[in-house]
Amino acid sequence: MAGADALLCAVPPYVKPSQExxxxxxxxxxxxxxxxxxxxxxxxRSGVAIADDTVARLYEAQYIVGLKDATADLSRPTRLRAxxxxxxxxxxxxxxxxxxxxxxxGNGCISVTANVAPALCALLHAAWITAISRGSPSCAxxxxxxxxxxxxxxxxxx
Numbered sequence: 001m002a003g004a005d006a007l008l009c010a011v012p013p014y015v016k017p018s019q020e021x022x023x024x025x026x027x028x029x030x031x032x033x034x035x036x037x038x039x040x041x042x043x044x045r046s047g048v049a050i051a052d053d054t055v056a057r058l059y060e061a062q063y064i065v066g067l068k069d070a071t072a073d074l075s076r077p078t079r080l081r082a083x084x085x086x087x088x089x090x091x092x093x094x095x096x097x098x099x100x101x102x103x104x105x106g107n108g109c110i111s112v113t114a115n116v117a118p119a120l121c122a123l124l125h126a127a128w129i130t131a132i133s134r135g136s137p138s139c140a141x142x143x144x145x146x147x148x149x150x151x152x153x154x155x156x157x158x
Contacts, residue, residue, distance in 0.1 A: 005035070006035055008038050008040050009037050009040060010040040010041075010045070010046055011025070011042075011046035011047075011048055011050065012046070013045060013047065014047065015047075016047045017048065019053065019054045022050055022054055023054055023057060026039060026063050027058075027061070030063040036066075038065060038066045038067065038068055038089070038091075039064045039066070039067045039068070040068045040093065041055075041067060041068070041070060041093070042068075042070040049071060052083065055067055055084075056083045059088050066089030066091065067088065067089070067090050067091070068092075068093040069093055069094075070094050072096075072097050074097060074101060075104065076104075077104045081105045091106060091108050091110045092110075093109075093110055095109060095111050095112060098111070099131075102128065102129070108125065
């Protein structure tokens with residue numbers, strides 16, 4: 001697989017499969033590889049969302065190890081954590097929702113922006129992680145939970 005550590009698999013575009021079709025698609029990929037599969041739910045591109053039931057079913061069948069979620073549904077990490085437990089890795093697929101997604105129980109972000117500005121994104125995510133882990137108060141200007149050295153206080157809230 002050309003040195004890949006895992007596969008990022010989305011719903012085939014334009015096809016708009018049923019949830020059973022999505023399950024069959026990922027199952028076929030899982031049977032064709034030994035690599036771990038991260039399911040990519042990006043309904044704005046594929047035309048169909050992947051239901052929580054389908055994610056849980058794929059995880060329970062051991063076809064996927066995680067989910068890149070580009071739905072902006074911030075309640076999803078909590079729901080999937082309750083159904084699948086902590087081992088299911090959950091990443092935001094939307095840079096804008098990454099801090100809130102992590103705060104709701106996600107594991108972080110598989111970023112698009114980081115391909116363009118990796119150092120800045122690494123600093124930004126480190127600030128978010130620090131703010132979340134410290135439970136610091138929300139910024140009075142933007143309501144984002146900040147630390148004294150937070151990226152948002154330094155840049156956005158001036």
